[in-house]
Amino acid sequence: xxxxxxxxxxxxxxxxxxxxxxxxxxxxxxxxxxxxxxxxxxxxxxxxxxxxxxxxxxxxxxxxxxxxxxxxxxxxxxxxxxxxxxxxxxxxxxxxxxxxxxxxxxxxxxxxxxx
Amino acid sequence: xxxxxxxxxxxxxxxxxxxxxxxxxxxxxxxxxxxxxxxxxxxxxxxxxxxxxxxxxxxxxxxxxxxxxxxxxxxxxxxxxxxxxxxxxxxxxxxxxxxxxxxxxxxxxxxxx
Numbered sequence: 001x002x003x004x005x006x007x008x009x010x011x012x013x014x015x016x017x018x019x020x021x022x023x024x025x026x027x028x029x030x031x032x033x034x035x036x037x038x039x040x041x042x043x044x045x046x047x048x049x050x051x052x053x054x055x056x057x058x059x060x061x062x063x064x065x066x067x068x069x070x071x072x073x074x075x076x077x078x079x080x081x082x083x084x085x086x087x088x089x090x091x092x093x094x095x096x097x098x099x100x101x102x103x104x105x106x107x108x109x110x111x112x113x114x115x
Numbered sequence: 116x117x118x119x120x121x122x123x124x125x126x127x128x129x130x131x132x133x134x135x136x137x138x139x140x141x142x143x144x145x146x147x148x149x150x151x152x153x154x155x156x157x158x159x160x161x162x163x164x165x166x167x168x169x170x171x172x173x174x175x176x177x178x179x180x181x182x183x184x185x186x187x188x189x190x191x192x193x194x195x196x197x198x199x200x201x202x203x204x205x206x207x208x209x210x211x212x213x214x215x216x217x218x219x220x221x222x223x224x225x226x227x228x
Binding site for chain 1: 119147149151157158159160161164204206208213214215216217218219220221
């Protein structure tokens with residue numbers, strides 16, 4: 001089935017450790033996005049990538065890093081510099097073909113808890 | 116950071132009731148308005164994308180309208196069913212906004228029997 005997978009569903013890490021969240025899509029989409037959700041807040045954009053080997057900071061990029069070496073993969077690293085990393089993280093992708101609706105398709109999310 | 120506001124924050128209705136939510140967004144440099152439905156333990160799912168002032172979209176019992184001049188969109192659910200229980204998110208995109216969406220906090224709907 002085509003879609004977006006994120007793993008793991010739940011992740012626990014000790015404070016001060018870097019952790020990498022996986023996002024894979026087999027939709028052949030060019031653009032991919034990482035969002036963070038906190039209670040009472042909307043989805044906030046961390047990083048996005050419109051094409052392989054290129055990415056841009058979103059609204060809350062501090063303390064995070066990404067890579068886009070392959071079209072289907074967009075991993076997010078939460079570094080020890082991120083002051084409040086405990087949150088729910090959603091990955092999304094979007095087709096960039098002409099006439100597309102700009103709709104983003106979302107993965108199931110990863111809940112990260114830093115102890 | 117531009118804001119999009121949704122109201123109400125949460126809503127409890129009885130099965131069969133009709134209901135509506137509001138999404139307010141900046142009206143300048145508007146490009147598109149998206150509605151998503153996010154059921155518990157699932158991924159957000161796209162409902163509608165609207166771009167033109169006066170747009171109306173419909174999918175089954177759910178419909179949406181768009182007013183870009185005053186910066187708001189309404190989502191209507193007719194004859195709510197328990198399976199409509201979800202958080203409804205709206206998101207807007209600006210002209211020249213770099214293919215980014217700005218999301219609201221959502222309206223959490225619970226439909227009770």
